[in-house]
Amino acid sequence: MAELTGWLLDLYADTQPGIVLWLIGEDGQRHRLTQDFPITFYAAGEPARLRLLWRFLQAQQEKVELKRTERRDIFSPGPVQVLEARMPQTAAQPYLFQRAAREFPELAYYDADLPITTRHAAIYNTFPLVHCQVEVDEHGRVQALQALDTPWELDPPAPPLRLLAIEPDVDPTHADPTTLFVRSMSVSYRFRLEHPRPLLINLRAILQRQDPDVLMTAWGDTWLLPYLIDLAEQWHIPLPLNREPGREVIRKDERSYMAYGQVIYRGKQVHLFGRWHIDGCNAMLFHEYGLEGVYELARVTALAGQTVARVSPGSGISAMQMVTALRLGIMVPWHKQQAERPKSALEMMQADQGGLVYQPLIGLHRDVAEVDFISMYPSIMRHFNISPETVADPNAKGRDQYARLEHVSELGLWIDQDTSGLIPQTLAPLLDKRLELKLRLAELPAWDPRRQTYQAQATAHKWLLVTCFGYLGYKNARFGRIEAHEAVTAYGREMLLRAKEAAEDLGFTVLHMYVDGLWVKKKGLADVPSFQPLLEEITTRTGLPIALDGIYRWVAFLPSRVDERVPVPNRYFGVFQDGSLKLRGIEIRRHDTPTWVSDVQMEIIDTLVHTSNVDDHSTYLPKILRLLRKALTRLHTGGIPVEDLLVAQTLSRQLSEYRTPSPAARAAAQLAAVGKNLRPGQRVRFVYTLGEPGVRAWDLPQPPDVRSIDLERYRVLLLRAAATILQPFGLQEEDLKTRVFANARDVTFFAPAYLKG
DNA sequence: TACAGTCGGGG
DNA sequence: GTGTACGACTGTA
Numbered sequence: 001m002a003e004l005t006g007w008l009l010d011l012y013a014d015t016q017p018g019i020v021l022w023l024i025g026e027d028g029q030r031h032r033l034t035q036d037f038p039i040t041f042y043a044a045g046e047p048a049r050l051r052l053l054w055r056f057l058q059a060q061q062e063k064v065e066l067k068r069t070e071r072r073d074i075f076s077p078g079p080v081q082v083l084e085a086r087m088p089q090t091a092a093q094p095y096l097f098q099r100a101a102r103e104f105p106e107l108a109y110y111d112a113d114l115p116i117t118t119r120h121a122a123i124y125n126t127f128p129l130v131h132c133q134v135e136v137d138e139h140g141r142v143q144a145l146q147a148l149d150t151p152w153e154l155d156p157p158a159p160p161l162r163l164l165a166i167e168p169d170v171d172p173t174h175a176d177p178t179t180l181f182v183r184s185m186s187v188s189y190r191f192r193l194e195h196p197r198p199l200l201i202n203l204r205a206i207l208q209r210q211d212p213d214v215l216m217t218a219w220g221d222t223w224l225l226p227y228l229i230d231l232a233e234q235w236h237i238p239l240p241l242n243r244e245p246g247r248e249v250i251r252k253d254e255r256s257y258m259a260y261g262q263v264i265y266r267g268k269q270v271h272l273f274g275r276w277h278i279d280g281c282n283a284m285l286f287h288e289y290g291l292e293g294v295y296e297l298a299r300v301t302a303l304a305g306q307t308v309a310r311v312s313p314g315s316g317i318s319a320m321q322m323v324t325a326l327r328l329g330i331m332v333p334w335h336k337q338q339a340e341r342p343k344s345a346l347e348m349m350q351a352d353q354g355g356l357v358y359q360p361l362i363g364l365h366r367d368v369a370e371v372d373f374i375s376m377y378p379s380i381m382r383h384f385n386i387s388p389e390t391v392a393d394p395n396a397k398g399r400d401q402y403a404r405l406e407h408v409s410e411l412g413l414w415i416d417q418d419t420s421g422l423i424p425q426t427l428a429p430l431l432d433k434r435l436e437l438k439l440r441l442a443e444l445p446a447w448d449p450r451r452q453t454y455q456a457q458a459t460a461h462k463w464l465l466v467t468c469f470g471y472l473g474y475k476n477a478r479f480g481r482i483e484a485h486e487a488v489t490a491y492g493r494e495m496l497l498r499a500k501e502a503a504e505d506l507g508f509t510v511l512h513m514y515v516d517g518l519w520v521k522k523k524g525l526a527d528v529p530s531f532q533p534l535l536e537e538i539t540t541r542t543g544l545p546i547a548l549d550g551i552y553r554w555v556a557f558l559p560s561r562v563d564e565r566v567p568v569p570n571r572y573f574g575v576f577q578d579g580s581l582k583l584r585g586i587e588i589r590r591h592d593t594p595t596w597v598s599d600v601q602m603e604i605i606d607t608l609v610h611t612s613n614v615d616d617h618s619t620y621l622p623k624i625l626r627l628l629r630k631a632l633t634r635l636h637t638g639g640i641p642v643e644d645l646l647v648a649q650t651l652s653r654q655l656s657e658y659r660t661p662s663p664a665a666r667a668a669a670q671l672a673a674v675g676k677n678l679r680p681g682q683r684v685r686f687v688y689t690l691g692e693p694g695v696r697a698w699d700l701p702q703p704p705d706v707r708s709i710d711l712e713r714y715r716v717l718l719l720r721a722a723a724t725i726l727q728p729f730g731l732q733e734e735d736l737k738t739r740v741f742a743n744a745r746d747v748t749f750f751a752p753a754y755l756k757g
Numbered sequence: 758t759a760c761a762g763t764c765g766g767g768g
Numbered sequence: 769g770t771g772t773a774c775g776a777c778t779g780t781a
Contacts, residue, residue: 662779
């Protein structure tokens with residue numbers, strides 16, 4: 001018997017009964033361990049059918065231990081009679097379950113389709129990168145396992161992870177790569193793809209010598225790893241991408257699905273055994289939180305690192321709820337797929353009876369404070385104990401059954417306050433950790449290296465919290481319940497109104513409110529301490545955490561373009577006292593705005609931010625007009641790289657389903673003509689061109705002819721973006737155009753130099 | 758002018 | 769882990 005201390009990297013079903021664990025030892029070694037890990041699942045329903053299921057399972061070749069027992073279903077008041085099936089062959093469980101479900105589709109199944117990491121987390125308190133101590137026998141079999149830290153520590157002992165990055169020289173969807181760059185902490189190589197043999201031999205040597213824990217790639221899922229695997233086969237040079245010998249990598253097919261109100265495209269995937277493969281170009285939200293965020297997500301959700309990098313945060317929070325349920329002895333219902341999609345938080349807010357949205361006072365305002373509830377919906381769920389099982393039905397059970405009930409008067413609902421619910425229990429440590437991170441971030445100086453880690457962690461948490469609310473109202477979520485969901489939004493509206501009353505009682509003017517935040521001002525108040533009493537008053541009246549997002553030097557609420565008398569709730573921009581910007585709904589924020597346009601729009605905002613006096617046109621307008629003229633001159637003299645003029649839009653459907661093909665659809669058609677078929681949810685990049693079809697796709701073999709670019713169109717886009725910013729400063733779009741072209745001897749708009757020549 | 762297609766937002 | 773919110777806005781017929 002030996003004792004090992006280290007960090008758990010990976011965990012998966014073995015081809016033998018049980019599981020494989022990879023431990024990064026404190027000794028620097030990577031240990032392949034195994035562990036017995038029987039899987040238990042349950043079935044409930046008609047006793048006669050359960051007896052038939054019993055016989056069915058007994059007749060299967062896999063070994064199964066069966067018994068009748070009672071378990072808790074979150075949606076049933078009392079215990080449920082179930083058939084328990086326990087299987088020592090970890091890897092065989094999904095297959096056996098699928099056969100059973102096909103044979104007995106009318107039964108209810110529980111704990112039947114859970115990730116192994118989730119089950120392991122519930123029993124051993126493990127998670128990826130957990131610092132732990134294991135006792136192993138002489139065959140490397142784990143006899144005891146003890147977690148030494150929890151996901152909630154802010155500075156856990158860091159595992160000495162070995163990283164290897166591989167990436168091609170160019171985006172393979174745009175052009176054919178010619179070179180691979182391979183980098184680790186200690187080495188850096190480049191290999192030509194035209195010489196496959198040395199490439200494979202060197203890569204094999206590097207993988208063996210470096211033995212990385214994390215393989216970080218660009219387009220590794222969609223291009224690089226499939227390419228390398230094919231190459232290795234062709235040349236009969238095995239490439240040890242997996243750490244586990246003798247196993248094929250796992251390949252997952254590409255797919256398009258609906259989520260968050262739009263079609264999402266996931267490229268195909270390559271998962272490895274014994275090390276993580278993370279493709280930075282095929283990882284959801286990866287650009288937001290990076291590798292540090294992935295580590296954090298893996299830690300708190302207990303999902304495998306290479307899984308959590310690619311799934312939506314909704315799957316992450318869902319996994320956390322499952323761990324909580326398993327620990328509480330609540331069965332996790334089998335995920336039956338009904339026809340509904342998860343709704344985004346915003347969708348809920350805007351839906352009937354969603355969040356409260358106010359009409360802002362159009363125009364420019366000075367010394368405005370923005371006050372936001374911190375993680376409002378999750379805080380409400382925790383504070384009011386809202387969970388599928390805590391929405392009480394006093395009529396059915398009798399009021400006296402409950403010691404404490406909270407009434408949601410608007411909905412005629414009661415929330416049981418006696419026992420902490422599944423969702424609040426899941427959220428509590430996450431909310432606490434996030435708050436702690438925010439505190440640390442506020443204290444740490446800018447140069448502190450820990451900032452980046454904390455920031456990545458906070459961002460990762462944000463997404464988990466945001467999606468948690470959406471899942472409560474999602475019919476397909478395992479622990480969703482629409483009444484609970486409505487209770488959250490009802491409390492949200494109530495709390496925002498209380499905040500508004502508090503502000504008005506203290507003599508503030510409320511300029512705008514949006515779901516979880518309000519914009520307020522009071523004559524003569526422009527420093528942080530002045531708003532402290534307001535924050536305290538709101539907390540007293542609501543019981544929810546609230547923070548001063550900042551005090552704007554100025555903020556502009558924009559009117560609708562269609563009718564300038566109508567305010568738009570989420571189109572605004574402003575600058576805080578510390579110089580940081582907050583921009584919503586304007587061109588810069590849109591993903592389909594060409595870089596050139598958003599860059600110039602940003603320059604205009606910058607000019608306004610740095611002007612001595614925003615009330616005086618003469619301090620900034622000449623400068624802005626100059627920069628606009630300069631930008632337009634560059635455009636018309638061919639000085640803008642085509643990349644900066646690209647428009648990127650998401651395809652919402654199959655090309656054949658477009659009734660009137662949008663510019664994006666026409667660009668996708670050009671790609672389809674050369675064999676590059678895009679699926680719904682994928683982005684297509686194009687430039688606007690003269691004549692038919694009006695666009696040219698970027699990812700075509702031939703670069704676009706710069707003379708064909710529709711400069712006039714880009715000019716319109718730029719002036720529109722400029723007008724968005726200048727409108728609150730009293731300059732209308734027409735007026736702006738007149739002024740831009742008034743003194744424009746240097747601009748050769750309609751006869752670009754290269755056309756004359 | 759009507760309609761079809763795309764995007765935002767959350768912290 | 770595949771089903772159509774809602775409003776603003778833009779482009780096309």
